[in-house]
Amino acid sequence: MDAVALARLWSLDPSVAFLNHGSYGACPLPVLEAQQRLRHQIEREPVLFLGRELEARLDEARAALGAFVGARPDDLAFVANATAGTNTVLRSLVLAPDDEILVTDHAYNACRTAVEYAAERARGRVVVARVPFPLQDAGEVVSAVLDAVTARTRLAVLDHVTSPTGLIFPIERLVAALAERGIDTLVDGAHAPGMIDVDLERLGASYYTGNGHKWLCAPKGCGFLHVRRDRQPAIRPLAISHGANSPRTDRSRFLLEFDWAGTHDPTPYLCVPDAIRCLGSLLPGGWPAVRAANRRLALEARRTLCAALGAAAPAPESMVGALATVPLPDGEGGPGGRSNAPLQRTLFDRHRIEVPVFTWPAAPKRLIRVSAQLYNRIDQYEALAQALKDALA
Numbered sequence: 001m002d003a004v005a006l007a008r009l010w011s012l013d014p015s016v017a018f019l020n021h022g023s024y025g026a027c028p029l030p031v032l033e034a035q036q037r038l039r040h041q042i043e044r045e046p047v048l049f050l051g052r053e054l055e056a057r058l059d060e061a062r063a064a065l066g067a068f069v070g071a072r073p074d075d076l077a078f079v080a081n082a083t084a085g086t087n088t089v090l091r092s093l094v095l096a097p098d099d100e101i102l103v104t105d106h107a108y109n110a111c112r113t114a115v116e117y118a119a120e121r122a123r124g125r126v127v128v129a130r131v132p133f134p135l136q137d138a139g140e141v142v143s144a145v146l147d148a149v150t151a152r153t154r155l156a157v158l159d160h161v162t163s164p165t166g167l168i169f170p171i172e173r174l175v176a177a178l179a180e181r182g183i184d185t186l187v188d189g190a191h192a193p194g195m196i197d198v199d200l201e202r203l204g205a206s207y208y209t210g211n212g213h214k215w216l217c218a219p220k221g222c223g224f225l226h227v228r229r230d231r232q233p234a235i236r237p238l239a240i241s242h243g244a245n246s247p248r249t250d251r252s253r254f255l256l257e258f259d260w261a262g263t264h265d266p267t268p269y270l271c272v273p274d275a276i277r278c279l280g281s282l283l284p285g286g287w288p289a290v291r292a293a294n295r296r297l298a299l300e301a302r303r304t305l306c307a308a309l310g311a312a313a314p315a316p317e318s319m320v321g322a323l324a325t326v327p328l329p330d331g332e333g334g335p336g337g338r339s340n341a342p343l344q345r346t347l348f349d350r351h352r353i354e355v356p357v358f359t360w361p362a363a364p365k366r367l368i369r370v371s372a373q374l375y376n377r378i379d380q381y382e383a384l385a386q387a388l389k390d391a392l393a
Contacts, residue, residue, distance in 0.1 A: 175187070
């Protein structure tokens with residue numbers, strides 16, 4: 001199928017050039033239909049579904065997710081999103097006064113604020129590694145992070161794929177180098193599953209949290225937290241519920257607590273197998289072909305924008321997945337993760353193009369970030385390039 005035919009599998013407004021899959025994702029119609037069937041089953045007999053069947057259904061979804069991200073299913077817990085996963089780890093760890101949590105200045109704002117809250121409660125400190133952007137190679141990331149390590153560094157919270165700059169960080173090198181220094185890493189993998197190949201067992205990070213609703217294209221409200229087996233006893237869900245004092249011995253305390261934190265809609269989690277099957281069926285070659293196609297389109301979009309703006313590529317192609325960020329001339333941007341930058345509103349109101357514009361590193365510097373998903377076409381980025389030239393003139 002070409003991009004036009006593929007776009008019909010999503011319910012996106014055809015009058016909008018939606019170049020912002022990275023912010024909230026977009027769920028294909030077949031997956032939404034599977035979710036609705038599950039919701040009908042819940043309401044037909046809620047006690048049967050939630051009280052007697054849910055655990056086995058979660059195990060089935062967890063097995064599919066584990067196979068997809070290279071993890072043992074029993075080390076995975078479903079959470080609402082990667083921000084919730086980050087908060088779960090930070091709230092569980094016992095920090096001492098003067099302990100340091102290391103982040104980079106490319107961190108997602110929501111997770112950065114969670115780190116600051118955890119450090120403030122413990123009377124600790126947040127240390128920010130300054131990673132340049134633009135940059136020449138991934139080694140600059142490694143150097144910036146390791147140079148910021150001190151004897152007080154307790155935890156590093158690092159992105160796998162950065163949100164504002166769309167960079168694939170050399171996370172394997174970082175996790176290994178920090179582990180050699182006795183430092184645990186919490187990886188914010190919000191954008192990674194579905195965009196790039198993920199193998200959590202090989203990575204070996206103490207904690208890894210990711211989203212299902214972004215590049216995996218599961219329904220909204222689907223995330224996961226992977227906790228290495230030796231770190232699980234210390235990690236508790238944000239909502240303490242029945243699993244905390246369950247007498248059962250047939251399941252780990254980790255699963256007993258995380259699998260039931262009160263009544264909620266579990267269908268986003270249960271649709272993970274449907275999302276994996278759906279996206280993986282859209283191109284010959286399955287998921288590797290999907291990831292490769294999105295990356296090719298993102299790189300082509302970046303070349304188009306750089307040519308129109310007279311800008312040099314801000315990072316090597318090896319650090320680009322399905323997100324590509326390009327610097328803009330000085331002006332007012334929007335804070336990370338929000339959609340209120342004046343230029344962003346102009347592009348939408350006048351041109352029907354949905355694309356985020358960020359402040360970097362502070363006003364008046366700006367970045368524009370494009371996403372590439374199977375429903376996108378190169379002519380949409382060409383239209384963006386022309387709209388930018390007009391708006392910036």
